[in-house]
Amino acid sequence: MQTLYLGCLTLGVLFAVVSVVIGDLIGSALHGVFDIVSFDFLNPTLLAGGVTVFGGAGMLLNRYSGLEDGVILALSLLIAAFMGVVMHLVVVKPMRNSEMSSGFSMSELPGRIGEVTIPVPGAGYGEIMVKFGASNSLHTAASFEQQALPAGIKVVVVEVREGVALVSEFEERRGVDT
Structure with a gap:
């Protein structure tokens, strides 16, 4: 033994x-x-x-x-x-x-708030940065409303089409009296 x-x-x-x-x-x-x-x-x-x-x-x-x-x-x-x-x-x-993945799906983008890093022209492409967990990811973006969006402003991702995030300017609502 x-x-x-x-x-x-x-x-x-x-x-x-x-x-x-x-x-x-x-x-x-x-x-x-x-x-x-x-x-x-x-x-x-x-x-x-x-x-x-x-x-x-x-x-x-x-x-x-x-x-x-x-x-x-x-x-x-x-x-x-x-x-x-x-x-x-x-x-x-x-x-x-404890395993953590920094991966994400493009289908998770709609509704996310991001920041324009490269200006988005009214009829072209720019770039946005969206935070996912502890990391940031960059995405090709186009204006949802065909309006120019300057660098540095906050945007919301409305939808994703063919790998491009369609974004609109994010407007924070403050307390509104009715």
């Missing part, structure tokens, strides 16, 4: 070292072949961590406890499963939730 535990510990450590050193190369070579398998417990990080913990726990229990081999095997499996759950909750799940 000592050989099984040592083999699992060694395999887990080797997997960790290889994935750190050349993990990106392997991932790009496989082009997401394993993305179809979407079970969280089949995450390579969790599997490698579980195998490593199983081997380490087995080695320690075998060396420092007087327990029988079957009990050590069962305890090692329980410890590995427990640590797998802990790694999932503490490492994998928060990292997955």
